Amino acid sequence: MTTLLSPRDLEVALELRDLSDPAGGPHAMQPLLDDVLAALTSTWSCSLDVQRRRPLVSVEDNYDRLGYAAADVTRDARYSRYAAETVMLRSHTTAGVPPALRALARTAAVEADVDVLLALPGVCYRRDSIDRLHVGTPHQVDLWRITTTGSAGRRLDADDLEQMVELVVGAVLPGARWRTSPAQHPYTASGLQVDVCTASGWVELAECGLAAEHVLAGAGLAPDRYTGLALGMGLDRALMVRKGIPDIRVLRSTEPRIAAQLLDLRPWRPVSSQPSVRRDLSIVADAPVDAELLGDAVRTALGPAVEDLEAVTVVSSTGYADLPDAARRRLGLRQDQVNVLLRLVLRPLSGTLTDQRANELRDQVYAAVHRGPHGEWATR
Template identity: 90%
Template sequence: MTPPLLSPHDLAVALELRDLSDPVGGPHAVQALLDDVLAALTGAWGCSLDVQRRRPLVSVEDNYDRLGYAAADTTRDARYSRYAAETVMLRSHTTAGVPPALRALARAGNAGTEVDVLLALPGLCHRRDAIDRLHVGTPHQVDLWRLTTVGSVGRRLDVGDLRQMVELVVGAVLPGARWRTSPARHPYTTAGLQVDVCTAAGWVELAECGLAAGHVLAGAGLDPDRCTGLALGMGLDRALMLRKGIPDIRVLRSTEPRIAEQLLDLRPWRPVSSQPPVRRDLSIVTDAPVDAELLGDAVRSSLGPAVEDLEAVTVLSSTGYTDLPDTARRRLGLRRDQVNVLLRLVLRPLAGTLTDRRANELRDQVYAAVHRGPHREWATR
């Protein structure tokens, strides 16, 4: 069955979004951080470097099938993935660029040549995520895959090499930070690990990694008996926020001069906005079941450019038809297949102030987009 597809407008907006990791759009601290990581790895290993910037539109096969995701995996659902066509999607992770990169390596004839290369695939990803100060639906990621032939290093890469890779990456992102690993499962690696770093706020996930799975190498035309690899994926937004001490992910795209000038280097963040948050709670009617990610998408779309003022969206409660008194059902015009949701918006501009009237206008924009009941309650009308 064909999944729900992005509208032409939403697809165009996604494709026009600036990739902060790409120097073509101008300098950004994300690039400086990535350069530090790449320099640390290639300097320690003495390997070649191949940075590939691939288009965000990818085949579903490369994003899921060739990496070993099962056909029934929840992540494929349109609630989480953004489809442009039945077989084409906006990549949900930069790992989608790995299968074509490996195929190109195989076509180049490297099966008969000794190889030791670091593949770096940075870029924007597109997925549905929570809306808060640490998450966004279009995060920047980088996949780092070291591919070697056994003859080039004299042996197969192993878990010891993987731990060295983690040490180098953590040292480049957060010099001197303590780190730990825990087992993690990825369909495209073996001996998978999650990497956490110790911060003032506690332990925070930085990356995930593992040994490159043989089925991924073989599927690209490489000989897994001769080719071996390490794989690490990291969120560049989170890494930069940890490095600079940035508390709000919206900061990374701000064009406000006092903020933008701080996003050209890796020096510690100097707070700019001290505005208090403005909260607006909405009682809405929506179809069951409630999906926080889809609601979040609708909220983002409804605000347009003003989405920069949105700090968080939280579903405070969700009450079904049978759990509401009859008076409340009549007041809301609630159908049996609908629910009453209490939705909280937290608005806080990164710079400037937000008046009550403007907050109410934004509240009404969101309300008009997400409320599905026959009766409406406006703040400004």
């Protein structure tokens, strides 16, 4: 039985603002995406079809029709968020590609030639680690150029893919050096990872490849007549690279001095940095320990205060057999449990965090993740 989201968790997820969508108000992510789309369509002289699909998708579209194997670990409820046995919150915007291609196949049935850029931006939902570059609800965009061999005169190939990468990188970070390395995706052939050189080193920007024939065929587009390029990019990471933003939490901040800088693509001007506050928690957890699930539980426990959370790290995990008897008794540890040292790093984006408030947040997290009979509280 797949672990399902609670009605409240689902409600919270669906209420989350999509920063790439102008319908929710202006945000710097929108002109960045516009620049990318303009660079591609003006060079290729192709049509553009921007689709903003609902976050709830079928498991078939999210995994099966893209070529994921039934046993792939990414399907596990530790990493994916299921609303029902056959419905989930999309784990990537690529989940919108199969229905977009099916719709294109219906249109193509009455048109001689096709040359279109499908753009599918939106929020994705994962159970992910927590640090300054990662969040459980990242923004992505899938960019798929689909053509008939008649309209392009030939099949799209590795040279076309390289041009696509060059155009995307040039729009996100003009003048930046970039490199590619081989990468595997079940829905592409000749897959690549794209890295860009930034002031802090090489950073992954996107992944891409030639559209896999099985994905086209499954949507009703015959591979001998249709050909395609596929690129997926994290919009949060792209915007952080473009503006020089060091912390992903900044992108959703409502603090006026920060929010005012998130309306354009001008370089980031640091707002006064607050010192970090560290709290180490010795907890009892059920084995095996999963850092992603713990991170998800921490987010849920903190609620709106999650904005003050910079990172969660599993420092150590010690099993029953490796602990002395005194420690087992003190913790009330069962043989199927482990003692985890969990480190919280709290750093508010604005204002200050008092020791009292840090301890309150620490206790909120402790209450949510500790599975032992005895408690160790900071505020009680």
